[in-house]
Amino acid sequence: MRIAIVNDVVLIGEALRRMIVQTSEHQVIWVARDGEQAVQFCSQNRPDLILMDLLMPGIDGVETTRRIMQEAPCAILLVTASPEDNTGLVFRALGAGALDVTATPIITGKPGMDSALLAKIRTIGKLIAADKPSSARTASPGKVTSETGTEPRTLVTIGSSTGGPVALARILGAWTPPEDCTVVIVQHIDENFTDSFAKWLGQQIKRPITVIEDHMRLERDRIYMAKTNDHLVFDGDRKFSYSANPRDYPYRPSVDVFFRCVALHWHGNAIGILLTGMGRDGAQGLLAMRHAAMLTITQDQASSAVYGMPRAAAEIGAAELVLPLERIAGELGQRVGGRGG
The missing domain is CATH 3.40.50.2300 (Response regulator)
Structure with a gap:
């Protein structure tokens, strides 16, 4: 280079x-x-x-x-x-x-x-x-024991990379999810900075961010964030885990891998959002969510720091809605409820 x-x-x-x-x-x-x-x-x-x-x-x-x-x-x-x-x-x-x-x-x-x-x-x-069609494969999460509990009515999944921290702060600062909603964030960032990023984002939006530990159970009324350089996965037992596979995939943690898990295993209402970022990660996973009849949103070119990931999703028809960053919070408020937006 x-x-x-x-x-x-x-x-x-x-x-x-x-x-x-x-x-x-x-x-x-x-x-x-x-x-x-x-x-x-x-x-x-x-x-x-x-x-x-x-x-x-x-x-x-x-x-x-x-x-x-x-x-x-x-x-x-x-x-x-x-x-x-x-x-x-x-x-x-x-x-x-x-x-x-x-x-x-x-x-x-x-x-x-x-x-x-x-x-x-x-x-x-x-x-x-790797700025070409994604070849990510869905990792197989380890089987975990099912637990009882009330799951959220709506799962909002957000994938982001280059320019993501500020974009996330603007969306979650303008929209407070309702109690029956859970948000999961997959941001490309080195695992050494995940905890400090979660703390920083929590300060911006004035709400705590839960960094996901291996085998942590998904609960309602939380904002979660992927923690490691391995890929965040999720299955029908409502527990998170991490997988190193696919090992050769350069985007870590992969938005594609998690979005595909949601499309496969989440049977309630779900929204997938793909924000600014370099490359093509998240496009195929967002398409899988759309094929599963879930609402899919991408950030538009004008408001993206880098129009790579959202562009890749738009090119393959993965996005039901293409919105400027300042309108995404309002769309979530209309679709899910909550304060602000």
Whole structure:
């Protein structure tokens, strides 16, 4: 891949450059020392991937990401010191269009951080290459014992990726689900940041988010979020579990896998929503939900940070409704009830 680096610390930028060129898989096409320079360089010579610092003088990584995604969109990986201490900025940058985040290996000095960064770069390369019809297979959830209880009347499933954090905050901030409804979110995000993302999103919408543990039982009046890099699955016994299969699928956790489980095993009212994101994950799963007579919604192009996943769904007829982000909460309010929207 053709990779660019944005970092105001010369030594870190050079160390990242050397790390990349030593792989022989990639080339570094330019290095920018601040956000303004990065926007300019990107418009003149757009890379496949940018390694973006978050904290910089002038415009920070959030604003730089936003401008690049507006003017010369490309894949962006946040590589920054102590991301866990700057979660607000991290999720704003993810909402502006960054794909993922990792700590700067040169600063942390932790064993394996170099290989972790290179692994993320390889995964993003697969995402870029995988912008073609999805080949995800539905994982088989482990059989669990059925329990009694009152299940929600409506299950709302939301899949999102690039730009998802802010989109999720806007929808769930404008619409409070009724007590007989449950929401399940599958967002592409590294498992190391899931807990902090759930906390951040809960603060934005002023409601707690339940991070899904293996074999957790689905209950009404909850907002759940997938936790791991494995795929979230669900079966007729109303319990969640995680599966590593399909192992070769680059989108993790996969929206396709979970949506297909809902189409197969959920027998009540359900709504599938596919938001902004790079690639094609979720399109086939959303189509399965539509074939199961469930309402399916995708975000429109104008309001998407990256019009990849919703476009893929629209192309195969998976979306019953294509809506701008600001109208999705209102549609949920009309269909399901609840406050706001």
